[in-house]
Amino acid sequence: SQQGEEDPQALSIQEGENATMNCSYKTSINNLQWYRQNSGRGLVHLILIRSNEREKHSGRLRVTLDTSKKSSSLLITASRAADTASYFCATDRIGNTPLVFGKGTRLSVIA
Amino acid sequence: DTEVTQTPKHLVMGMTNKKSLKCEQHMGHRAMYWYKQKAKKPPELMFVYSYEKLSINESVPSRFSPECPNSSLLNLHLHALQPEDSALYLCASSQEPGQHTEAFFGQGTRLTVV
Numbered sequence: 630s631q632q633g634e635e636d637p638q639a640l641s642i643q644e645g646e647n648a649t650m651n652c653s654y655k656t657s658i659n660n661l662q663w664y665r666q667n668s669g670r671g672l673v674h675l676i677l678i679r680s681n682e683r684e685k686h687s688g689r690l691r692v693t694l695d696t697s698k699k700s701s702s703l704l705i706t707a708s709r710a711a712d713t714a715s716y717f718c719a720t721d722r723i724g725n726t727p728l729v730f731g732k733g734t735r736l737s738v739i740a
Numbered sequence: 741d742t743e744v745t746q747t748p749k750h751l752v753m754g755m756t757n758k759k760s761l762k763c764e765q766h767m768g769h770r771a772m773y774w775y776k777q778k779a780k781k782p783p784e785l786m787f788v789y790s791y792e793k794l795s796i797n798e799s800v801p802s803r804f805s806p807e808c809p810n811s812s813l814l815n816l817h818l819h820a821l822q823p824e825d826s827a828l829y830l831c832a833s834s835q836e837p838g839q840h841t842e843a844f845f846g847q848g849t850r851l852t853v854v
Contacts, residue, residue, distance in 0.1 A: 662842060671744075671830060671845035672783065717782055719843075727773060727796065728843055730782035 634731055635718055641737040648705040650734040652718035653698075659721050661694055662728065663703050666715045675703075675716075710740040742767060746831050746846035754854055755821060761849045763814040763831030769844070771837040772814045774806060775830040777848070783830055789814060790837035821853045 635652045642648050652661070660679045664672040678685045678694045678701065685692045691704040705712055715735050719728040744765045753759050763772065770791050775783035788796035789808045797806075803825075805817040814831055828850055832843045 664845075669828060669848070669850065671746075671847040672832075672843075674842035674844070677842055727771075727785055727788050729785065733782050735780075 635716070635734045637734060638732065639735045639737070641739065642708055644708060644710055644738055644740050646708055648708050648712070648736055648738070650703045650716055650736070652701045652703070652731050654701075654718075654720050654731075655699065656722050658696075661692075661701050662719045663690075663692060663701075664717045664719060664730075666717065666733075668714075672717065705736075708736075708738045710738050712736060712738045742844060744831055744833055744844050744846035746829075746849050748849055749847065750850045750852075752852045752854060753818065753821065755823070757821075758817070758819045760818065761816040761829055761831075761851075763816075763846055764812055765833045765844065766812055767833065767835075767844065768811075769833035769835050770811065771834045772808065773832040773834075773843070774814070774816055775832065777828040777830055779827075787816075788837070795837065818851075821851075823853050826852045 658680055660677055662677045663675040665675055666672045676687050676690055676692050678692050680696055689706045694701045715733045717733045718731045721728055747762045772789045774786040776786050777783045785798050786800045787806045792808045792811055803820050807815040828848045830848045831846045834843045835841045
């Protein structure tokens with residue numbers, strides 16, 4: 630069963646705006662990762678945040694993690710049309726299990 | 741080389757056919773994975789190989805048979821598939837099993853069963 634649940638399921642914004650996606654999960658985790666997938670293609674790793682971290686930045690990406698609420702958010706600032714893709718959070722549970730993906734958010738950035 | 745290469749990119753097969761999907765990585769990763777992804781759904785784990793040995797089988801039907809001939813290669817043998825098996829099959833690898841680093845994905849094989 631899916632570990633993570635993203636919301637919203639779909640998001641449409643104008644170029645230049647910020648996009649925020651949320652992920653909730655159910656069990657204790659080692660880390661949480663965000664991946665991006667262009668239509669029908671492979672997934673690309675964006676960022677990993679460990680369970681003892683609260684915030685992480687990478688370029689225009691900002692990820693937060695709240696382990697007390699079992700939730701994470703991905704913020705993409707100053708979005709571009711090229712950011713149009715599906716974004717998935719993925720977690721691995723304590724006990725060295727492989728990645729389990731959430732349902733994903735489909736982001737459309739309109740030029 | 742940070743690529744995971746999957747072949748073929750597209751495959752159409754009949755329900756009585758036998759075919760194989762191939763995956764290759766040269767990053768020295770010791771964990772390799774097969775995922776299945778239906779349209780507008782997240783990837784679902786099928787198999788995990790750890791140091792060339794099958795470590796996880798997520799109750800996948802026996803018509804899917806994985807094989808890891810060496811540390812760089814991962815195959816998925818297909819036989820007697822059903823139309824509902826049509827999906828994007830993704831191969832991934834990561835550095836060490838259980839070390840929770842990023843996974844590298846191939847571009848997938850788009851499989852259609854007719």
